[in-house]
Structure formats: C-alpha cells, structure tokens
Amino acid sequence: MPGARKTFFRLDSEKxxxxxxxxxxxxxxxxxxxxxxxxxxxxxxIAKGSIFQYFGNKEGLFSYVFDYAIETVxxxxxxxxxxxxxxxxxxxxxxxxxxxxxxxDRHPRLYKIYxxxxxxxxxxxxxxxxxxxxxxxxxxxxxxxxxxxRRGDIRGDLDPDMAAFMLDSVFDRFMQAYAVPFFDSGAGxxxxxxxxxxxxxxxxxxxxxxxxxxxxx
Amino acid sequence: MPGARKTFFRLDSEKxxxxxxxxxxxxxxxxxxxxxxxxxxxxxxIAKGSIFQYFGNKEGLFSYVFDYAIETVxxxxxxxxxxxxxxxxxxxxxxxxxxxxxxxDRHPRLYKIYxxxxxxxxxxxxxxxxxxxxxxxxxxxxxxxxxxxRRGDIRGDLDPDMAAFMLDSVFDRFMQAYAVPFFDSGAGxxxxxxxxxxxxxxxxxxxxxxxxxxxxx
Amino acid sequence: MPGARKTFFRLDSEKxxxxxxxxxxxxxxxxxxxxxxxxxxxxxxIAKGSIFQYFGNKEGLFSYVFDYAIETVxxxxxxxxxxxxxxxxxxxxxxxxxxxxxxxDRHPRLYKIYxxxxxxxxxxxxxxxxxxxxxxxxxxxxxxxxxxxRRGDIRGDLDPDMAAFMLDSVFDRFMQAYAVPFFDSGAGxxxxxxxxxxxxxxxxxxxxxxxxxxxxx
Amino acid sequence: MPGARKTFFRLDSEKxxxxxxxxxxxxxxxxxxxxxxxxxxxxxxIAKGSIFQYFGNKEGLFSYVFDYAIETVxxxxxxxxxxxxxxxxxxxxxxxxxxxxxxxDRHPRLYKIYxxxxxxxxxxxxxxxxxxxxxxxxxxxxxxxxxxxRRGDIRGDLDPDMAAFMLDSVFDRFMQAYAVPFFDSGAGxxxxxxxxxxxxxxxxxxxxxxxxxxxxx
DNA sequence: GATGAATGAGTTTTCATTCAT
DNA sequence: TATGAATGAAAACTCATTCAT
Numbered sequence: 001m002p003g004a005r006k007t008f009f010r011l012d013s014e015k016x017x018x019x020x021x022x023x024x025x026x027x028x029x030x031x032x033x034x035x036x037x038x039x040x041x042x043x044x045x046i047a048k049g050s051i052f053q054y055f056g057n058k059e060g061l062f063s064y065v066f067d068y069a070i071e072t073v074x075x076x077x078x079x080x081x082x083x084x085x086x087x088x089x090x091x092x093x094x095x096x097x098x099x100x101x102x103x104x105d106r107h108p109r110l111y112k113i114y115x116x117x118x119x120x121x122x123x124x125x126x127x128x129x130x131x132x133x134x135x136x137x138x139x140x141x142x143x144x145x146x147x148x149x150r151r152g153d154i155r156g157d158l159d160p161d162m163a164a165f166m167l168d169s170v171f172d173r174f175m176q177a178y179a180v181p182f183f184d185s186g187a188g189x190x191x192x193x194x195x196x197x198x199x200x201x202x203x204x205x206x207x208x209x210x211x212x213x214x215x216x217x
Numbered sequence: 218m219p220g221a222r223k224t225f226f227r228l229d230s231e232k233x234x235x236x237x238x239x240x241x242x243x244x245x246x247x248x249x250x251x252x253x254x255x256x257x258x259x260x261x262x263i264a265k266g267s268i269f270q271y272f273g274n275k276e277g278l279f280s281y282v283f284d285y286a287i288e289t290v291x292x293x294x295x296x297x298x299x300x301x302x303x304x305x306x307x308x309x310x311x312x313x314x315x316x317x318x319x320x321x322d323r324h325p326r327l328y329k330i331y332x333x334x335x336x337x338x339x340x341x342x343x344x345x346x347x348x349x350x351x352x353x354x355x356x357x358x359x360x361x362x363x364x365x366x367r368r369g370d371i372r373g374d375l376d377p378d379m380a381a382f383m384l385d386s387v388f389d390r391f392m393q394a395y396a397v398p399f400f401d402s403g404a405g406x407x408x409x410x411x412x413x414x415x416x417x418x419x420x421x422x423x424x425x426x427x428x429x430x431x432x433x434x
Numbered sequence: 435m436p437g438a439r440k441t442f443f444r445l446d447s448e449k450x451x452x453x454x455x456x457x458x459x460x461x462x463x464x465x466x467x468x469x470x471x472x473x474x475x476x477x478x479x480i481a482k483g484s485i486f487q488y489f490g491n492k493e494g495l496f497s498y499v500f501d502y503a504i505e506t507v508x509x510x511x512x513x514x515x516x517x518x519x520x521x522x523x524x525x526x527x528x529x530x531x532x533x534x535x536x537x538x539d540r541h542p543r544l545y546k547i548y549x550x551x552x553x554x555x556x557x558x559x560x561x562x563x564x565x566x567x568x569x570x571x572x573x574x575x576x577x578x579x580x581x582x583x584r585r586g587d588i589r590g591d592l593d594p595d596m597a598a599f600m601l602d603s604v605f606d607r608f609m610q611a612y613a614v615p616f617f618d619s620g621a622g623x624x625x626x627x628x629x630x631x632x633x634x635x636x637x638x639x640x641x642x643x644x645x646x647x648x649x650x651x
Numbered sequence: 652m653p654g655a656r657k658t659f660f661r662l663d664s665e666k667x668x669x670x671x672x673x674x675x676x677x678x679x680x681x682x683x684x685x686x687x688x689x690x691x692x693x694x695x696x697i698a699k700g701s702i703f704q705y706f707g708n709k710e711g712l713f714s715y716v717f718d719y720a721i722e723t724v725x726x727x728x729x730x731x732x733x734x735x736x737x738x739x740x741x742x743x744x745x746x747x748x749x750x751x752x753x754x755x756d757r758h759p760r761l762y763k764i765y766x767x768x769x770x771x772x773x774x775x776x777x778x779x780x781x782x783x784x785x786x787x788x789x790x791x792x793x794x795x796x797x798x799x800x801r802r803g804d805i806r807g808d809l810d811p812d813m814a815a816f817m818l819d820s821v822f823d824r825f826m827q828a829y830a831v832p833f834f835d836s837g838a839g840x841x842x843x844x845x846x847x848x849x850x851x852x853x854x855x856x857x858x859x860x861x862x863x864x865x866x867x868x
Numbered sequence: 869g870a871t872g873a874a875t876g877a878g879t880t881t882t883c884a885t886t887c888a889t
Numbered sequence: 890t891a892t893g894a895a896t897g898a899a900a901a902c903t904c905a906t907t908c909a910t
Contacts, residue, residue, distance in 0.1 A: 159424050165387075211430075
C-alpha cells in the first residue's frame with residue numbers, strides 16, 4: 001500500500017531527487033519516529049500538504065526511501081558478484097567486504113537508515129522491511145559458499161548454514177565497526193587508511209579460513 | 218551525574234522494585250525517546266512528580282535501569298567464567314553462548330533495551346553507555362582466547378584481534394537470532410528446543426574451530 | 435530572529451488584530467514569564483499550536499508585541515516634536531509630558547508592558563529590548579536641549595548631560611506617578627482632572643527652570 | 652499575618668542568618684514568583700517542610716526578607732541624616748546620594764529585590780510593601796527641603812512638593828544608573844571610579860541648584 | 869495539483885504545599 | 890520540632906494529519 005504515488009512521479013525529475021535526498025537526510029539523522037515532516041518541508045521549501053499528496057503519509061515516504069536504499073545495495077553487490085565470477089572464494093569475500101566499506105563511503109546516509117531500522121521493533125511494518133534485507137544476505141552468501149565448495153576452495157564437509165551465518169555476522173559487524181567512527185569523524189575504523197583496511201580484511205579472512213584449532217595431522 | 222537519588226533508595230524496597238520493573242517495561246517496549254513518563258506513572262498509579270523526585274529527569278531514570286542491566290549481565294558472565302575455569306576453550310565458548318541464550322530467557326526486557334540502544338545515535342550520553350558495554354566484550358573474550366592459546370586448545374599462531382572480533386560478532390548475532398523470534402513468540406530461534414539450540418551451538422563452534430579451508434597436509 | 439512569521443501576516447487582518455490585542459493583555463497583566471500561552475489561546479478560542487505556528491515560541495510573540503509598542507511610542511513623540519518645532523523649550527517639554535500622559539490614557543497596556551520589562555533582568559534578550567528604549571530617550575531629549583540652548587531658552591552654561599539625565603528621570607517618574615494610580619482606578623495621579631495635571635506639569639517645569647538656589651545678584 | 656514565626660526565632664542564630672542570606676539570594680536572583688523553595692532548601696540542605704514551619708508560606712518568607720531590607724535602608728539613611736545635621740542642604744543631598752551608591756555596593760542583593768518588586772503588580776500584598784517604601788522617601792526628603800529653606804540654603808519660594816518629587820526621581824534614577832552596570836560587572840556606572848562618581852554627583856547637584864533658565868537680573 | 873492554516877493530544881519538567889512519620 | 894515523600898496542576902512546545910481554498 002504505502003510508497004510514492006503517481007502524483008510524485010509526474011513531478012519534474014530534479015524535484016523528485018531533491019525530495020528523495022532531503023528525506024534520506026531526515027530519516028538518517030532522526031530515525032523513523034523522530035523524523036519530522038515539518039522540518040522536512042521547511043528544508044525543502046514546499047508545502048506540507050504536498051508530501052501527503054505524494055506519499056499518503058509518513059510511512060509511505062519512508063517506504064519509498066527504503067526501497068531506494070535496497071535497490072542501491074543490491075546493484076552494488078550484483079556488480080561485485082559478476083565482476084568476481086572467475087575469482088576464488090576468498091577473493092570474492094574480500095571484494096564483497098570492500099564493496100561494503102565502499103558503500104558506506106558512498107552512501108553513509110543509507111547505511112545509517114539501515115542501522116536505525118534494524119532494532120526499532122515498533123515502527124509500522126518493520127517486519128516486512130527486515131525480511132527484504134535478510135533474504136538478501138542468504139541469497140547472496142549461500143551461492144557464494146556453494147560455488148566455493150564445488151570449486152574446491154572450501155573444504156567439502158563445511159557446514160554451509162553455519163558458514164553463511166558466520167560470514168553474515170562478520171560482514172555486518174565489520175561494516176558497523178567501519179561505519180560508526182566514520183559517522184563521527186568521516187574516517188572509517190578510527191582513521192585507518194585504505195591499505196590498513198585492506199590488511200585487516202586479509203587477517204580476518206585468514207582467521208576464517210584456518211579456524212581456531214591447531215592443524216595436527 | 219544522572220541516576221537514582223537518595224529519595225528513591227529510602228523508599229520501601231517493594232516499591233523500588235515495582236518502579237524498576239515498570240521502567241524496564243517502558244524502555245524495553247518503546248526505547249528511550251518514545252518511552253513516556255505519563256504512561257509509566259499511569260501504570261504505576263503514582264504521581265508524575267514522584268518520578269522526577271526520584272530520578273531528576275528521564276535520563277536519570279534510564280541511567281538507573283541501564284546500570285541495573287549491566288550489573289545483571291556482568292554477574293551472569295562472571296559466574297560462567299568461574300564455573301568453567303577448568304574446561305577447555307571450546308567448552309567455555311559453548312557455556313558462554315548458552316549463558317547468553319539463557320540471559321535472554323531470564324531477562325528478555327533487558328536485552329531488548331540493549332538492542333534499542335545500540336543504534337540510536339542521538340540520545341543523551343549514548344556514548345557513555347555504549348562504552349560500558351564495549352569494554353565488556355573485550356574484557357571477557359580476550360582473556361578466554363589467551364588462556365586457550367596458552368593451554369594449547371587453540372593454535373599458537375591465531376590472530377587474537379581477529380579471533381576476538383569474530384567471536385564477538387558471532388555471539389552478538391547468535392543472540393539476536395535467538396532473541397528476535399523469542400520476542401515475538403516466546404520461543405528462541407523459531408521454536409527450537411533446548412536440545413536443538415545445543416546442537417546448533419556445537420555446529421557453530423565446529424565451524425569456528427576448523428575454519429573454511431581444507432586440511433591439506 | 436524572533437517575531438511574527440509569514441504565516442501570521444497572511445491571516446485575515448481582523449484576526450491578526452484580535453491576537454495582538456489578546457497578547458498585549460496577557461503580557462501587560464502577567465509580565466513575560468507568568469504570561470501563559472494556554473490562557474491566551476483559551477481567551478482567543480484558537481488552537482495552542484497556532485500561536486507557535488505564527489510566532490515560533492513565546493519570545494517570538496513577545497518580540498512582536500514589543501516592536502509594536504515601540505512603533506506606537508515613536509510615532510507619538512515624532513508627532514509632538516514636529517508639531518512643536520516653533521515653540522520654546524519649556525512648551526516643548528510640557529507638550530512631551532502631556533503626550534506621555536496621553537499615551538498612558540490611550541495605551542495603558544503597552545505602558546504596563548514597559549514597566550514590567552524594565553526590571554526583570556532574566557528574560558531572554560532583555561538587553562536587546564532595553565537598548566531599543568534607551569536609545570530613544572537620548573535621541574529625543576538631547577536635540578531638544580541643544581536646540582533650547584541655541585535659541586537662548588536655556589542658559590548657555592547648562593550641563594547638557596545632567597540636564598538630559600534630570601529630564602529623563604523626571605519624565606519617567608512623572609509617567610509612573612500618573613500611571614500607577616491610573617491602573618488601579620482609571621484616573622491618573624489619584625483622580626486629578628486634566629486641568630490639574632496641566633498645572634502640576636507647569637509647577638514641575640517651573641522648578642526645573644528656576645532651580646533650587648536663591649537668585650542673588 | 653505573614654512573616655517569621657516563633658519557631659524560626661528559636662533557631663540557633665547562625666542558622667537564622669544562613670537561611671536569611673540564602674533567601675535573599677533566591678529572591679534577588681529570581682524575583683518573587685520564580686524564586687523556588689525547592690532550590691532554596693537544596694542550597695541550604697534543610698527539609699522543605701521546615702521553611703513552611705518557619706514562615707507559613709512563600710509570602711511569609713518574602714515578607715521577612717523584605718522587612719529586613721527596609722530596616723537596613725532606614726538605618727543607613729538615619730545615620731546620614733544625623734551625621735550631616737550641621738551641613739548645608741546641598742552637602743546633605745550629596746551625602747545621601749553617596750549613601751545610596753554605597754548601599755548598592757554593600758547590599759546589592761537587597762537593592763535587586765527592591766527593583767524586582769517595584770513593577771510587578773501581581774504578587775501578593777505588593778501595595779503594602781510599596782507603601783512602606785514610598786512613605787520613606789517623603790519622610791526623608793521633605794524635612795531635608797524644609798530645613799534647607801528655613802536655613803536659607805534654598806530659595807524661599809521653591810515649590811516643596813515638586814522639589815521633593817524631582818529629588819526623589821533623580822535619586823532613584825541615579826541609583827538605577829549606578830546599579831544596573833554594577834550588577835553586570837561589579838563596577839558602578841560602567842566602571843567609573845569613586846572620584847568620578849563624586850564629580851558626577853556634583854554636576855548633578857549644580858544642575859538642580861541653578862535650574863535651566865538664564866539668570867537675568 | 870498545490871497550498872498552508874488549523875488542530876489538539878502529546879511530550880518533559882517544575883513547584884508550592886501538605887501531612888504522616 | 891524536623892523531616893521529606895507525595896501530589897497534580899501548570900508550564901512551553903511538537904507534530905502528523907486534514908481540508909478548504
């Protein structure tokens with residue numbers, strides 16, 4: 001039901017972009033509940049009624065912004081998947097992590113909205129939005145793992161559920177670790193250079209690859 | 218600075234508990250900003266002014282609840298650490314995960330407050346509260362890993378930073394995975410029995426132990 | 435910064451006047467701090483939010499009322515200055531005092547607001563408001579004195595600073611003396627008629643003119 | 652009716668002074684209405700109920716403070732009147748002005764309370780308090796003028812009502828002019844030295860003595 | 869289609885006073 | 890005599906939504 005209406009899409013495309021961008025700002029800064037339509041129209045210099053005409057209500061606006069965010073993430077990862085088709089499993093994981101970091105650099109506000117959303121159970125239709133995200137992770141990581149096993153990059157008896165779970169956890173946490181200082185200072189993981197980030201990822205992947213136990217024969 | 222005042226501690230202890238419990242309910246359900254003192258005193262059947270006499274302001278109340286939560290988590294983990302002192306690394310990790318799951322069963326509302334808090338950047342002194350939590354994870358996991366290496370449970374060349382990072386991520390995510398369906402239905406990880414949870418944890422630890430790569434000689 | 439917003443000026447002019455008048459009432463009766471927006475909107479029969487839409491906040495409303503008061507005083511005195519251009523110094527002083535008295539008759543509530551304001555050090559931007567008033571007295575009285583000296587109405591060796599200071603003091607006090615009983619009973623200086631006021635002013639000016647000392651040769 | 656009760660006077664005299672001083676602070680800073688008993692007892696570290704036991708209610712406390720202020724002013728002026736009995740009129744006026752200035756230096760908080768009070772019509776029994784002050788001015792200035800005329804310091808045909816009115820106005824304004832910057836910076840009339848204040852007073856008295864008109868024979 | 873005035877329930881916080889202990 | 894917990898009305902201000910123009 002919610003989302004943008006025909007009226008919105010009939011607007012001149014420049015205006016559509018201005019509204020989208022201002023709405024992203026508002027939700028990224030304040031989260032859903034504390035975002036204020038009053039403030040938004042103040043910034044945009046348009047009539048309050050217009051927002052309601054375009055999106056029905058506050059949730060409709062959020063829904064539009066959120067779908068845009070999902071599209072953006074998806075297209076980034078699709079590109080990585082395709083570009084790395086011929087590489088081995090670990091290189092693909094590394095590329096994916098780098099894409100995550102780069103996504104935060106390119107779209108910090110969208111990532112903020114994601115974080116805001118994840119743990120606020122109470123806003124309308126939260127479940128629906130979360131499902132779109134979760135599916136995603138499974139859709140993306142499971143095939144990667146399966147291909148890795150088939151090609152012999154990963155040991156054949158690896159538990160694919162748990163592997164996916166671990167990757168998902170580590171991905172998420174790594175992005176958070178990168179993002180939080182980035183939001184404060186504009187530099188990820190407390191000012192680490194791109195090279196340092198690179199090395200960190202390698203160490204992380206090594207740990208994933210080798211596991212904790214000693215390799216006695 | 219904020220927190221409970223003398224006035225509060227002078228109250229009859231039954232009343233203190235009633236207020237603490239109702240406040241936990243309120244913050245667990247609504248988060249910090251949307252929690253309502255009006256609603257709270259309505260539930261408690263006391264005067265609005267009283268809350269402000271006890272805690273100074275809304276943040277004082279939150280601070281009191283939060284410190285209580287931290288104490289509760291800490292005492293649970295301390296017990297695990299002590300009770301498992303003689304066990305090997307993987308058993309201790311398993312016990313810790315089980316304690317996490319059990320904590321959610323025993324104190325679902327406190328865990329909810331934690332989740333609500335983590336990604337709402339804007340509420341007063343959030344940093345201060347987060348620091349208390351973060352310290353925690355490091356304080357707890359690093360010694361476990363170091364002892365594991367010393368005792369030979371873990372390979373000596375394991376990267377301890379990344380290992381701690383992985384454990385922290387996986388712990389957090391596992392607890393979230395357990396908690397979210399738990400909040401909805403009262404049963405963790407979509408209704409799994411205690412036995413099933415147990416097996417899941419074992420599979421997870423196995424994956425951690427062995428890593429992704431095949432064990433060529 | 436504060437003051438009325440576009441929204442307010444777009445209102446039907448009758449409504450603007452009703453709001454201005456009710457706000458003057460409220461501030462004149464209660465001063466800044468004890469004035470109540472709740473009471474105001476109750477009297478006006480409009481929604482509380484509307485006042486905040488028109489003026490942003492309480493100070494914005496006060497600022498609007500205050501600027502209106504200043505305008506009203508200024509225009510009265512300007513008229514006197516112009517109308518008495520050709521008269522001698524003492525006649526101009528008399529006319530000014532009469533204008534002061536008449537201002538209180540015409541705008542008792544505005545004068546009340548002035549009195550309330552002068553000695554409440556703490557309300558927001560008080561200094562800014564006071565400055566607007568102080569400038570005023572200097573701007574008005576000094577030229578009058580200088581012209582009086584030039585024309586020979588006043589002795590050439592009069593100390594102009596102290597003369598201005600005395601006039602300002604006496605003006606202020608006279609208006610207060612007139613106003614305070616006026617507020618209580620509706621009749622200035624305890625029920626004196628316009629003729630009596632007139633004579634009082636003459637006696638006052640005589641005292642100013644001749645000074646206290648005996649006129650020895 | 653209002654004022655301090657027996658209970659208060661039975662207190663150890665040191666405590667009485669602490670309470671008086673803290674109450675003066677509170678009223679001087681906040682005026683009557685915005686003064687807070689909560690804050691006061693917080694500062695004093697005594698029970699809220701005690702204040703009500705000592706003074707009945709807020710007005711009782713104010714009344715006590717106010718009577719103390721009047722006594723303090725009176726005793727200062729009485730001393731001046733007596734010490735200057737043998738001096739001529741203008742010297743006595745000068746001494747009185749200096750006493751006013753010195754009073755502000757010695758008791759700035761009491762003078763603040765006076766200013767706060769004068770133009771806040773609405774607090775309980777304000778008229779009663781004001782009367783005590785007004786009487787005062789008449790009681791003090793009229794005899795001074797009459798003695799001055801009798802002794803030939805002042806011309807015999809001076810209008811004594813208007814003379815008293817002028818003196819009262821100029822006194823009041825001078826003290827305000829001294830006090831307001833004093834409250835802000837701790838130095839009267841924008842940092843003037845005692846010598847400069849002295850000269851100002853002399854210029855002012857000269858202007859009063861000689862009047863505005865030229866002294867043609 | 870666009871506008872923006874109107875709404876009123878909601879928020880946190882303050883405070884003088886009472887009264888049982 | 891002293892204490893301090895309890896009260897609840899009042900304050901300023903916010904905001905999503907509606908609807909007449």
